[in-house]
Amino acid sequence: MQPLTEDRVRDVLVNAKHDERERLAVPLEFVLADWDHLDFFAWRDPRTRSRGYIVAELSGEPVGIVLRAGSGSGGGRPAMCNLCHTMQPGDQVALFTAQRAGDAGVRGDSVGTYVCADLSCHENVRLAAPLAPNEVRASVDRRIDGTRRRVEAFVERVAGG
Template sequence: MHALTEQQIRSAFVNASRREAAQATLPDLDSLNWDRLDYLGWRDRKAPLSSYVVAEVDGEPVAVLLRAAERTGKRRKAVCAWCEDVVNTDDVALYVARRGGAAGRKGDTIGTLICGEFQCSQNVRRKPTRAEAGDATEEERELIVQLRIEGLRERAGRFVREVARTR
């Protein structure tokens, strides 16, 4: 992912008001390892149910305001719809985004399961387990990781594209 500035992120929101975008608490952008991010995701420290995702769509950043579903009762294991990691299934949460444009103003939303701390970029880069890769060569294992990275970028991009789509 290309390094982004605060202004680029705030102006890239497709489903947030100017006020919501301005009030978003951004992470420390200088401390991020942009080369190892396939999308940028973070929770708002000041508003625990608010989270944000920025993904590149057609080479441009698209930012989305998400709401985390309140956790009630026993936590269940789930697979993240973006990284599809089968090892880290304990911290997956339902996130809902208001659609952009008139549809969002009418209350239309779209939801998905995403890693609760947005660690998908780390998950797709882990070495494949023996169950996933069997006796694959090192080259084949690297290909598995590369395919995971491409899949994550495609699924995250598809989600933000769907949020941004105006009907």
């Protein structure tokens, strides 16, 4: 990924309202990010835990989206993240929704999916050992590529592409 500044992240959020751009808070890891080794950057807002963000590159340009975390919890049942395809305990996967960009978002259209609650998909796919006893792992490279493609497709769907 190309290196981003906090101001640039605010500029590329396609489904954010003006006040959401103003309130955006980046995590401490943002200033330490090794952008050359990131497929995308995702984080929970350190000030407002119900909000999250994903920035991915689409056609070589950064595109970001604002996410809202659902208030419910998956409880004790294991669940799978739809982005990284990692099995997690149910309370570590959350429903995130994103208002669609443009006219669709103005009409109230949104897109949702189940994602690792801490938005740590980028790290989870790089773990070599299975996280669950019945989980079958593909090669790490295939998992990374698959996760990147699914994240990009989700961001593109929200952006209206």
